[in-house]
Amino acid sequence: xxxxxxxxxxxxxxxxxxxxxxxxxxxxxxxxxxxxxxxDRYVDPTLQHLVLVLVAVGVGFLIAFSLAxxxxxxxxLASPFLAATGVLYTIPSISFxxxxxxxxxxxxxxxxxxxxxxxxxxxxxxxxTGLRNVPNEVTEAARGVGLTPKQMLxxxxxxxxxxxxxxxxxxxxxxxxxxxxxxxxxxxxGLGGEIIVGSNLTFKTGIIVxxxxxxxxxxVFDALxxxxxxxxxxxxxxxxx
Amino acid sequence: MIPVGALGxxxxxxxxxxxxxxxxxxxxxxxxxxxxxxxxxKQVEVxxxxxxxxxxxxxxxxxxxxxxxxxxxxxxxxxNAGRAIPELALIALMATAVGVGLFNLVVALAIxxxxxxxxxxxxxxxxxxxxxxxxxxxxxxxxxxxITKVELPLAIPTIMGGVRTASINIIAxxxxxxxxxxxxxxxxxxxxxxYGDAGVLAGAVLVALLALSLxxxxxxxxxxxxxxxxxxxxx
Numbered sequence: 001x002x003x004x005x006x007x008x009x010x011x012x013x014x015x016x017x018x019x020x021x022x023x024x025x026x027x028x029x030x031x032x033x034x035x036x037x038x039x040d041r042y043v044d045p046t047l048q049h050l051v052l053v054l055v056a057v058g059v060g061f062l063i064a065f066s067l068a069x070x071x072x073x074x075x076x077l078a079s080p081f082l083a084a085t086g087v088l089y090t091i092p093s094i095s096f097x098x099x100x101x102x103x104x105x106x107x108x109x110x111x112x113x114x115x116x117x118x119x120x121x122x123x124x125x126x127x128x129t130g131l132r133n134v135p136n137e138v139t140e141a142a143r144g145v146g147l148t149p150k151q152m153l154x155x156x157x158x159x160x161x162x163x164x165x166x167x168x169x170x171x172x173x174x175x176x177x178x179x180x181x182x183x184x185x186x187x188x189x190g191l192g193g194e195i196i197v198g199s200n201l202t203f204k205t206g207i208i209v210x211x212x213x214x215x216x217x218x219x220v221f222d223a224l225x226x227x228x229x230x231x232x233x234x235x236x237x238x239x240x241x
Numbered sequence: 242m243i244p245v246g247a248l249g250x251x252x253x254x255x256x257x258x259x260x261x262x263x264x265x266x267x268x269x270x271x272x273x274x275x276x277x278x279x280x281x282x283k284q285v286e287v288x289x290x291x292x293x294x295x296x297x298x299x300x301x302x303x304x305x306x307x308x309x310x311x312x313x314x315x316x317x318x319x320x321n322a323g324r325a326i327p328e329l330a331l332i333a334l335m336a337t338a339v340g341v342g343l344f345n346l347v348v349a350l351a352i353x354x355x356x357x358x359x360x361x362x363x364x365x366x367x368x369x370x371x372x373x374x375x376x377x378x379x380x381x382x383x384x385x386x387x388i389t390k391v392e393l394p395l396a397i398p399t400i401m402g403g404v405r406t407a408s409i410n411i412i413a414x415x416x417x418x419x420x421x422x423x424x425x426x427x428x429x430x431x432x433x434x435x436y437g438d439a440g441v442l443a444g445a446v447l448v449a450l451l452a453l454s455l456x457x458x459x460x461x462x463x464x465x466x467x468x469x470x471x472x473x474x475x476x
């Protein structure tokens with residue numbers, strides 16, 4: 001078991017800056033030449049961060065989507081599922097990491113479990129809302145042309161609920177990118193480590209770089225999911241024309 | 242699945258809260274009901290202050306923008322952008338670039354709380370049935386009366402949804418407040434070298450309970466604020 005305080009130890013190489021030492025000494029809010037010389041220290045944390053987000057949101061989506069389909073079939077399940085995922089959503093991730101400590105120890109798995117638990121409520125709520133908002137006439141018509149409940153779900157209800165589902169996925173992903181900076185407390189890697197390193201120094205550039213990478217990652221994910229959503233719902237654009 | 246000793250650790254955490262233990266670094270006594278209570282009070286204080294500031298700033302702006310139907314881009318973009326702010330970077334940057342202390346922390350936490358409240362207030366007001374607003378106008382209500390007597394009551398469920406999201410973000414981030422020099426329950430979690438695993442687990446349990454209690458309290462507030470008519474409609 002390694003303490004995050006130890007991971008956050010800084011060696012001399014942190015301040016290597018071949019082009020312009022003055023920038024580090026002045027310590028303004030942002031020191032570009034330091035970034036040019038040190039961008040390589042952000043590569044691994046960024047990749048770890050990507051993995052945390054992709055796995056957490058992917059698993060979260062699978063679980064929440066299945067629960068929503070189940071609750072759509074058996075209406076009485078919706079309330080207990082909402083309550084249970086609500087509890088998981090409310091417990092702060094950092095607290096969740098350490099509640100899992102006696103069970104899964106510290107590491108990426110613990111971080112991913114806590115992040116996954118956080119996404120469930122957001123995705124579940126959106127999927128179930130999307131399915132409920134499918135107009136009655138449409139499902140009646142689908143039944144009229146002889147679709148089985150299964151066919152109706154996959155060919156009619158889920159496609160029509162897609163805008164809501166995509167919206168939920170966007171919120172969950174963007175929030176998880178931000179939240180995954182806390183994974184460092186569970187010894188789960190990610191960009192948070194570099195932020196902790198930065199918070200032990202008076203040199204601010206490191207925090208800004210790591211924070212900015214997280215924000216950019218969130219924006220890129222958001223745009224990608226939006227794009228995939230557009231491609232999956234061509235009829236919404238046809239209606240808009 | 243659960244390794245032997247996991248339950249023992251929960252027992253240690255219980256002891257940590259109710260009787261305290263010697264610090265892992267040796268010498269001083271840490272934990273115990275009084276010390277833990279002080280940390281919890283600090284966390285509640287910081288959270289409520291930040292939530293209060295966020296509501297005071299975001300609610301009026303959301304009400305006015307929503308009433309006028311303008312500024313949708315600002316209100317909705319704020320909500321989206323707010324979610325992308327990494328809490329840890331915000332706190333760390335606050336501590337190194339602006340300075341530590343209660344005031345700065347409350348400002349940082351309020352920044353996290355404003356976007357969901359602003360967006361939900363705006364959306365909540367816009368969703369109010371236009372015919373209700375037209376009827377209020379026809380009865381000779383002023384803009385102010387329309388906002389406070391018609392739009393606000395009808396938008397309460399959506400607005401409170403935003404307030405609850407904000408409170409969840411704020412109390413979670415208040416847990417890492419020790420990084421910005423304000424000792425909350427999170428100190429038990431973050432300063433593991435002092436409190437040991439028992440302290441960490443005690444902190445985690447207490448933070449979780451605190452967050453759930455706040456959420457429960459806010460859902461109570463929401464119920465109390467929701468007008469009778471809306472409650473009947475739901476039933």
